[in-house]
Amino acid sequence: MHTTRYRTLLRQSVAALVIGWFVFLPATPAFAHGEGESKESRVLALDALAYLANRPAHYVDSAMEKLNDAIAAKDTTGVNMDKLTEAMHEMSAGQMMQARTALQDAIQPLSGQTFSGQMFSNHMANGQMISGHSMGEEPGTTLMLDPLKGSTNWGDSSWLLAGASALAVLAGLLLARRWRPPESLLEIRSHLTGLEA
């Protein structure tokens, strides 16, 4: 009797805990890209760089805005501000490639050392050094590359693979035809309805 009551109590407590976990743990406000714009000059400069790498003609204004914010940001750790200003001049002059190079140079120290030569802060986790910019949901990007389209320049091996693929298509179709069922659905139907009649 006591055991039954104990089990019921235990079951109810577990259910209450589970429901409480799902219901009472509040949902936090969500934004598609985090809570507001970054205050870090390095992050903002990378944003500007990304705009320039992805269809620059569409995003010149956005890139300029991010660059302005990067220059005005309070946290300028790891950023060469002279290069950032140079990037702004190049962008204002319409020299997008030069602007991009200057921007990349402005944040380059992050890949190894800071501009003053000090090592960038790393975090210890499980005895291993992990860059602070690649943990959790950090993108870890330090070098901005152009988008890479799939290459359709065919070499000899591509023609060989295309031939083998085409052969597989043909062979598959032939075998599927050869191994098709002896009767169509209509024939099966008339056969069955004939039997019923």
Add this chain to the structure above:
Amino acid sequence: MMTTTPLTETAVAEHRSPFRRVVDVVDERMGISALRYPVPEHANTLGWSLGGLTAVSLAVVILTGIILVQFYIPDPTQANQSVRQITTGVFGGAFVRGIHYWAAQTMYVLAGLHMLRVFLTASYKKPREGNWLIGVGMFVLTFLAIFTGTVLKWDQEAFEALGHNIEAGKLMGGLGSFFSPTFAAHTPILVRLYAAHVVLIPGAILLALFIHILLIKRHRISPHPLLPDIGTGQAPVDEPTESFTRHLRRISAFGLTLVGVLGLLALIRPPGIGSPPVSGIEITRPMWQFWPMFTLENWFGLSGILWGGGALFGLLAIVPFIDRNPARHPGRRKVALVIGSVALVTYVTLTLLMLVLPAKTHLGM
């Protein structure tokens, strides 16, 4: 006058070909003849082989995936470059990646078409409701596999998809805590998604597929709705049958064609890769599988993704439980077919709207 005498068992055994003997030896020990169960003739068509073709796509995805993991580096600082290296620096890498990409796309489409066929032919009805649920589960897992695969290439599109996932997880409160980067703050979330993509999700799909196939064998292939209904949920006794191994043989033929098409697609339309990601901008469009949810997001904000995804998979899951009409003939299932058509048109419309409506950026830009 000549008379024929029946061959003794030993004599029959001696007349077997060497291949037959090997098969029999294996069969005696592994029970492979269990695969020779009867399959009604109507099932040996392309429409009724879509599930098998989905499994072929899965096999191709797994095989090419095994090759790709040898070269991929699941580290945020190197992931994007490692995909570029596979594409440009590994012999045959672009082709293997292309096949992996197209096989994943095909798997999703074929799974969708297979479910559509099952819906139209009422194959989810008693006693196959449980197997329908397992199928819906596999469809969800395929969707997750495509999502995590998208994130692994670690370009701007990947990062924006991940951003939406994380924020949608926050909206789910306790239920979404596992999807939060703070769940394991010192581990790059890319590593966790990599584990999900190469172990957890394929493992779950394979387990579900195993149960799916066992249940098909147990319940047999469902009857064709246009053939006489004997009311038992089984094909008419008089319908000609072939063994399941013959069914597999025809699926293999279709599968060979599919593999060829995948090879051609990998060569003609190879997938590219975007710039390495940054946080704080939103400039890409997600993969087409996510478009219905993102149209809803443009209208209702981030919660639209949750409600849209929940509605899609939730509606699919409850199909056998709201449609209790035992009839299988389309003429006697008009309500179900009309509701199904409305749902399908809504899904396609939401997908296409993504092409027409201007994409909105969200808070935090």
